[in-house]
Each structure stands twice: as C-alpha cells, then as structure tokens.
Amino acid sequence: MSLLDEVKRRTDIVQVVADYVDLDTSSRTPKGLCPFHSERTPSFVVYPDSGNWHCFGSCADGGDAVSFVMKKENLSFGEALRMLAEKAGISEKEASSGSAPGRSLATLYEANEAAASYFQALLKAPSGESARSYLESRGISMETAMRRGMGMAPTGMESLAGHLRSKGIDARAARDAGLMTRTQDGGWRDMFRGRLTIEIRDARGRLAGFGARSLDGSEPKYLNTPKSDTFDKSRILYGLHWAADSIRPAGEAVVVEGYMDAITAHENGFTNVVASMGTAITSEQLDALSRLVGSKDRTGAVILCLDSDAAGENATFQKLEELVETSQAAAGRFQKSSLEIKVAHPAGGKDPDEAIKTDPEGWRQSLAEASPLIEYFIGAYSARYDLTTGDGKARVVERVAPLVFRVANQYEQDRYWTLLAEKVAVAPERLQAMIQRPAPRRRTSPRRAGESRISPDQMSAALESGSQSSIEEHLLAMLLQHPELREYGIAVPPEHFHDSGNREIFTGWQSLATLAELSSVLDEHLVNNVEQLQARPLPPSDHLHKVEDVTQCVSRLRERHFRHLKVLEESAFAELEQQSSGEEREELLKRTLDSNSSLRQVFIGRA
Numbered sequence: 001m002s003l004l005d006e007v008k009r010r011t012d013i014v015q016v017v018a019d020y021v022d023l024d025t026s027s028r029t030p031k032g033l034c035p036f037h038s039e040r041t042p043s044f045v046v047y048p049d050s051g052n053w054h055c056f057g058s059c060a061d062g063g064d065a066v067s068f069v070m071k072k073e074n075l076s077f078g079e080a081l082r083m084l085a086e087k088a089g090i091s092e093k094e095a096s097s098g099s100a101p102g103r104s105l106a107t108l109y110e111a112n113e114a115a116a117s118y119f120q121a122l123l124k125a126p127s128g129e130s131a132r133s134y135l136e137s138r139g140i141s142m143e144t145a146m147r148r149g150m151g152m153a154p155t156g157m158e159s160l161a162g163h164l165r166s167k168g169i170d171a172r173a174a175r176d177a178g179l180m181t182r183t184q185d186g187g188w189r190d191m192f193r194g195r196l197t198i199e200i201r202d203a204r205g206r207l208a209g210f211g212a213r214s215l216d217g218s219e220p221k222y223l224n225t226p227k228s229d230t231f232d233k234s235r236i237l238y239g240l241h242w243a244a245d246s247i248r249p250a251g252e253a254v255v256v257e258g259y260m261d262a263i264t265a266h267e268n269g270f271t272n273v274v275a276s277m278g279t280a281i282t283s284e285q286l287d288a289l290s291r292l293v294g295s296k297d298r299t300g301a302v303i304l305c306l307d308s309d310a311a312g313e314n315a316t317f318q319k320l321e322e323l324v325e326t327s328q329a330a331a332g333r334f335q336k337s338s339l340e341i342k343v344a345h346p347a348g349g350k351d352p353d354e355a356i357k358t359d360p361e362g363w364r365q366s367l368a369e370a371s372p373l374i375e376y377f378i379g380a381y382s383a384r385y386d387l388t389t390g391d392g393k394a395r396v397v398e399r400v401a402p403l404v405f406r407v408a409n410q411y412e413q414d415r416y417w418t419l420l421a422e423k424v425a426v427a428p429e430r431l432q433a434m435i436q437r438p439a440p441r442r443r444t445s446p447r448r449a450g451e452s453r454i455s456p457d458q459m460s461a462a463l464e465s466g467s468q469s470s471i472e473e474h475l476l477a478m479l480l481q482h483p484e485l486r487e488y489g490i491a492v493p494p495e496h497f498h499d500s501g502n503r504e505i506f507t508g509w510q511s512l513a514t515l516a517e518l519s520s521v522l523d524e525h526l527v528n529n530v531e532q533l534q535a536r537p538l539p540p541s542d543h544l545h546k547v548e549d550v551t552q553c554v555s556r557l558r559e560r561h562f563r564h565l566k567v568l569e570e571s572a573f574a575e576l577e578q579q580s581s582g583e584e585r586e587e588l589l590k591r592t593l594d595s596n597s598s599l600r601q602v603f604i605g606r607a
Contacts, residue, residue, distance in 0.1 A: 003090070003525050004066070004501050007081060010088040011065045013051045020072055034059060035072060045568070052498075054568050062568075066500040074203065074244065074291040077504040078523025083204070108230045111169045111177040112207040118163045119151025119197045119210075128152040130215045131196045138260060139357060148263050149199030153192035153212060160190045178209055178225035192223065198259050200224075200231070200277075203288065205241040211259055211277065222278060235284040238262055238275040246271040247292045252301045254344075254367060255281055255289075261305075261352040268356050270364075280319035283521060286327065290339055302327075303342045303370045305352050317380070324373060324403045342370035374403055374416050382423045393424040401435050471560070472502040475553040477536040478546065479509060488550045496557040498564070501526055505533075 014030055017023060021044060023030040034044035034055045043057035054062035061071070069080040086105075122128050123145065131152040135145055154160060164174050171188050174180040180188050195212035202208045209225030225231045237255075239262040247253045254273045256262055265273035276285060281304065293300025306316065320343075327339045346355035347362045355363040371379065381399045386392035397420065404416045414428075421428040479489045490510060497503035505518075505526055512518050515534070519527050541549065 003085060004081060006090060007066070007084045007088060008051055008064065010090065011051070011084055012048075013053065013065050013068075014046055014048050016065045016084070016087075017046050017053060017068060036061065047568070054565075056568075062495070063498075063503075064500050067503070070291075070500075074248075074288070076287065076291075076523060077500070078525060079203075081523065081525060105229055107169075107173050108177040108228065109206050109208075111164060111173050111179060112209065112230070114164055114167045114169055115160055115174075115177075115179050115210070116149060116151060116197075116199055116207060118160060119153060120146060120149075121151075122154055123150060123152040125152075127154070134196060134213075134215055138353075140260075140263070144263070144267055148266075149201075151197040151199075153190065153195045153197050155194035160192075161188055176228060178228045178231060191225070195223065200236060200238055201241050202230075202236055203240045203244065206230070208236055211238075224277065232284075233277055233279070234282045235288070236277075237285050237288060238277050239266065240274050240288065242266055243272050243274050244292060247289070251293050251298050252303065253289045253293050254303045254305060255285075256305045256352045258351070258353070264353045264356050268360055270356065270360075273352075280316070281323065283322075286323065286341075287521070293339070299340055301340045301342055303344050303367055304373075305344050305346065305367075317377075320373060320377070321403060325406050327373070341373040343373060343376040344370035374400070374407065375419060377403060378416070378419055378423055387424060393426075396420075396424060397431070397435065471553055471556055472497050472499055472506075473533060473536070475550065475557065476502060476505060476509070477533045477538060478550050478553070480515065480530065480533050481536075481538060482546060484543070485546055485550050488547055489554060492554055492557060493561075496561045498561070501529060505530060 014023065014025070017030075017032075020035050021032040023032045023046065024042065029045050029047055031042045031045045033039055033042050034057050036055065037057060037059045039057050044053065044055045046053045052062060052064055053068055063071075065084060066077065066080050069075060069083055070077060073080065073083070075083065082105075123131055124142070131150075132142070135142075135150070140148075140150075161171065161174065161180055164179070165171075171180055175182065175188070179191055181191050182188060192210065192212040194216065195214055198211040198213070199207055200209045200211055209228065209231030211225075212223045214221050214223075224233055227233070238259055243253065243266075250272050252272060254265070254270065256265065256273060256275050257278055259275055259277070262273050262275035265271075274289075276282075281302075286302065289302050290300065293302060304320075323341055327341045344366045346352060346366050347359065350358070352363065355366070377400050378396075381396045385395045387396065400416075400420055404413055404420065407413045407416065417432055418428050421431040424431070426434075475489060475492075479485055492506070494503050494507045494510070497506050505522065508518050508522055512521065515530070519530060522530065539549075
C-alpha cells in the first residue's frame with residue numbers, strides 16, 4: 001500500500017477540516033462556511049464516507065484531505081502528505097524517504113530547537129560580544145535579534161555537542177539535523193563555530209536549519225545547515241512563515257537575497273518579503289510563492305530585487321531566463337490566470353537593507369516601478385548590444401524572442417513583440433515575420449508490425465471494472481507514454497481527476513514538456529507513481545486508435561465528474577429543503593441546473 005493510500009485510510013476528513021472550519025455536524029454530511037472564500041451562508045460540505053469535501057459556493061472546488069491541506073496551508077503535495085502522515089501517526093520511515101531508520105523528524109526539529117536556545121543564550125553572554133557588536137553595526141537591537149531568532153555559535157572549549165548531550169539528544173540525531181559533523185579521527189565537532197547564527201524556519205514555522213555568518217573575516221562568509229531531512233536550501237524561503245499572511249491578500253511577494261535584507265524589510269513594515277538565501281530563486285521556491293500570490297481570477301506577482309553587482313552578469317541572465325518558463329509552468333500547475341515575475345532595482349544600486357534604512361519610500365517606489373521580467377530582458381539586452389548595427393539588433397532579437405514565445409497569454413505576447421520591435425526599430429509585423437517559432441519537442445511513435453487495437457467497448461469495460469481511479473491512471477499512462485497525444489489531453493480541467501495524487505501528476509504534466517522535468521518537480525512519493533504509469537502495459541494500437549482511446553477517456557472523466565457533482569448537489573439540496581434559507585436553496589438549485597446542462601453536453605458530444 002502506498003503512503004497516500006495509507007494516509008487516506010487512516011485520516012478522518014471531518015477531523016482534518018474541523019481544525020480549520022467550524023462544522024455543523026448535526027447531519028450525516030457536516031457543513032460550514034467555506035475557508036477559501038467569503039460567504040454568509042454555509043456552502044462547504046464534508047462527506048465522511050468518501051473522505052471528500054466540496055464547496056457549493058463561488059469557489060466550486062473540492063477534493064480529499066490532502067488537497068484540502070494543500071490549499072489551506074499553501075503546501076506542496078508532498079508537504080501536505082507528510083503533515084497528514086504525522087498527524088495520523090504513520091512512521092517517519094514511511095513518511096520521509098531517506099530518513100535514518102526509526103529516526104523521527106520530530107527528533108531533528110527538537111535538536112534544532114535545543115540548539116537555537118543555546119545559541120541565543122550565548123549571544124547574551126560575555127562570549128557573544130563580537131556578534132553583538134556586528135549586529136549593532138547593522139542597526140539590529142538585541143530585542144530584534146531575539147525576535148528574529150539570532151544567536152551565537154560557541155567557540156573554544158564550549159561546544160554545542162556537550163549542550164545537546166545534556167538535553168538527551170545524541171550525536172547521531174545532531175548529525176542528522178546538520179548540527180554536528182564527523183571528523184577524520186572519528187570524533188564529532190560542531191558544524192557552526194564562532195559564528196552569528198540565524199534560524200531558518202519552513203513555511204509551517206518549524207525550525208529546519210540555520211544560517212551562520214563569519215565574524216572574523218574567514219570564508220565562507222555564510223554557512224548553511226547541510227541538506228537534511230528537514231532542510232533543503234533550494235526549497236525553503238527564508239522568512240516565508242512571517243510573510244505568508246501578507247503575501248496572500250496582497251497577491252505579491254518580494255524576493256531579496258540575504259537574511260539581513262529580509263529582517264530589515266520586516267522590521268520596517270515591508271512584511272511580504274522573503275529571501276532566497278544568497279542564490280537565484282529556484283523553481284521549488286517559485287512554486288511555494290505561486291500557491292500564495294495568485295488565484296484563478298487574479299494575476300500574482302513575484303518581484304525579484306537583484307543585487308546591483310550581479311544584475312549584468314551572464315549567470316544572472318541565464319537564471320532569469322530559466323524563470324520565464326518556470327513561471328509559466330507554475331501558473332499552470334496551480335491553475336492561476338497568470339504569474340508575473342518582475343525585477344526591481346533600488347535607487348542608487350543599494351542593496352535592500354541599505355535602501356530601506358536610508359530611504360524606505362524610495363525602496364517602496366522601486367518595487368512599484370518593477371519591470372516585468374521580459375521587459376527587463378528587452379532593456380538589458382538592448383543596453384548590452386549596439387542597436388545602431390544590424391548585428392546588434394539581431395543579437396537582441398535572438399536572445400529575447402525565445403522568451404516571448406514561452407508566454408502563454410497571447411495579449412501579453414503581442415505587447416512584448418511591440419516593445420521589442422520598437423527597440424530594434426522595425427514594424428511588429430515585420431519582426432514576427434522574420435522570426436520562426438521554435439518547433440515543439442515531440443517524439444513520434446511509429447506503428448509496430450502486428451499491432452491491433454482495443455475496441456472502445458473493450459476499453460470502457462476494462463476501465464469501469466477497475467478502481468475509482470483506473471480511468472484516470474489509464475489516461476495518464478497514455479499521455480506519459482505517448483507524447484504525441486499531448487494535444488488531445490492537455491485541456492482536461494484538473495478537477496476532473498478526483499484522486500489528489502493523479503491530479504498532481506496531471507497538472508505537472510500539463511505545464512511541463514518532458515518527463516525529466518516532471519520528475520524533477522514532483523514529490524518523491526509521486527515519482528514512483530509516474531514510473532509505474534510509464535511501465536503500465538497498454539493495448540497495442542495505431543495512432544488513430546490511440547487518439548480515440550484518449551478522447552474517450554477525457555469524455556468519461558468529464559461525465560463521471562458531472563455525475564459526481566450531481567449526486568453531491570442532490571444530497572445537499574435534500575437537506576436544504578428542510579431549512580429556512582431560501583438564498584442557499586436558490587444558489588444550489590442554480591448549480592444543479594448547471595450540472596444538468598453540463599451532463600447534457602457530454603451526452604450530445606458522445607452522440
């Protein structure tokens with residue numbers, strides 16, 4: 001049994017939802033006010049028998065316990081799965097691949113918390129004088145340092161290892177948490193020594209690891225906790241647990257590079273700021289922000305504050321170019337209308353820490369004037385090459401055109417073509433006529449000798465006889481094994497996949513071009529599912545019949561989805577008839593009529 005199946009089996013959907021929603025449990029299907037949109041009358045219904053939930057209000061969303069926690073806590077699939085596994089008492093050996101046998105993640109968090117308390121005590125002690133002097137030079141008071149989780153790692157005879165032993169935390173647990181390292185002679189030593197320490201917490205506020213700054217000029221200047229079961233620098237955004245509540249309503253997140261930049265921003269009222277911890281923002285970090293900034297009806301924005309020294313470097317350009325495609329993929333995975341990445345430059349080339357302290361309004365203005373990423377490229381490449389020559393113009397177009405082609409929104413694409421045409425002084429129509437769209441990456445699958453096809457009736461019977469998710473898995477297997485069928489399945493609404501794991505795989509596939517890219521963004525628990533789908537035996541058939549197969553699957557998913565909604569709505573309507581709220585009954589009746597209309601369209605299409 002997979003971890004997902006085990007979590008679903010041992011999770012009480014009512015209990016999960018009740019942690020966030022005040023449910024009326026007087027009926028067989030508890031209901032309450034939807035936690036995902038504002039409403040006056042309850043339209044959010046929980047179905048204990050099936051382990052699902054559905055909103056009959058304006059969001060019209062639904063799913064299982066995993067999808068509920070993902071949406072409510074703004075977590076990835078894997079994070080939500082592990083959170084529910086922990087609540088259900090499923091062992092960490094099952095819940096976290098790669099953990100030491102029998103080693104609980106709670107033990108690692110406990111070790112980190114014990115270390116943090118020790119570091120803070122040392123910062124206040126005489127031995128913390130050098131760290132206090134550094135903080136004072138940066139304008140950070142002790143009150144701020146305590147509030148933001150700063151401390152001092154011991155040096156000399158004192159050691160963190162000794163303190164942890166006194167707290168009952170053994171050396172191996174400290175090592176697994178990234179606090180200790182093994183020396184060549186077999187002994188143990190502290191990972192951080194004589195450094196200012198900074199707590200790094202994940203999106204749920206758990207202490208995942210530390211950053212540590214050198215105070216004596218030794219290199220590296222900053223040292224982080226090594227990658228561990230609780231800490232992965234490419235996934236965590238520093239300060240996200242502070243910033244999430246501000247990012248969500250604003251629909252905008254600001255990304256700076258350093259810890260001090262983020263701390264100064266929050267201390268001065270810029271509470272939607274996070275830090276990528278000295279590296280370019282990764283696709284995993286962008287996904288975390290995508291879940292917060294946008295919605296189906298709103299364009300979310302992520303503003304990158306570039307270090308002035310790195311803004312013109314080729315490595316920076318390359319990383320930013322990768323973000324163009326990544327942002328389109330993130331918008332697709334989370335069904336956002338769009339996700340816009342912008343680039344801001346504080347006045348005078350100052351870093352955010354200095355800019356906020358010296359001219360907070362100027363920094364605020366620089367954020368307001370941030371350029372959309374492709375506009376930034378048009379300006380940056382135009383400044384790099386000589387536009388008085390044909391060669392210079394060709395180089396700018398050569399660098400920018402592939403980025404414009406990746407923009408999914410046609411209106412935005414047209415706007416960028418116009419801006420680029422103005423820069424190189426040609427008519428937009430002439431520019432587009434000169435440029436050839438990159439060929440889509442596809443793999444052909446020639447028909448093998450002796451192939452025969454399965455009939456629609458046979459396929460239908462096979463699918464209906466299997467589990468609830470067999471039709472979903474059959475469609476996914478077809479799409480994953482035959483990339484040439486992509487266009488026939490790409491437009492399926494993700495909500496037609498009722499299994500949360502299958503839905504996560506499908507939304508990832510929708511927005512990414514290759515299986516390698518898909519495996520790189522999926523949680524480890526789903527990568528195995530993808531491999532099984534790729535190896536799943538499929539009936540031999542030619543291309544035409546494969547298209548028929550996929551088309552029929554899409555139609556059956558759609559029919560099943562609307563039949564499912566109709567059952568839920570009729571059940572809810574029967575309960576509402578006994579109540580006095582005519583407004584609720586009227587709204588639900590309208591939705592029932594919409595479902596009936598959708599089902600009619602399915603049958604008309606089949607005919």
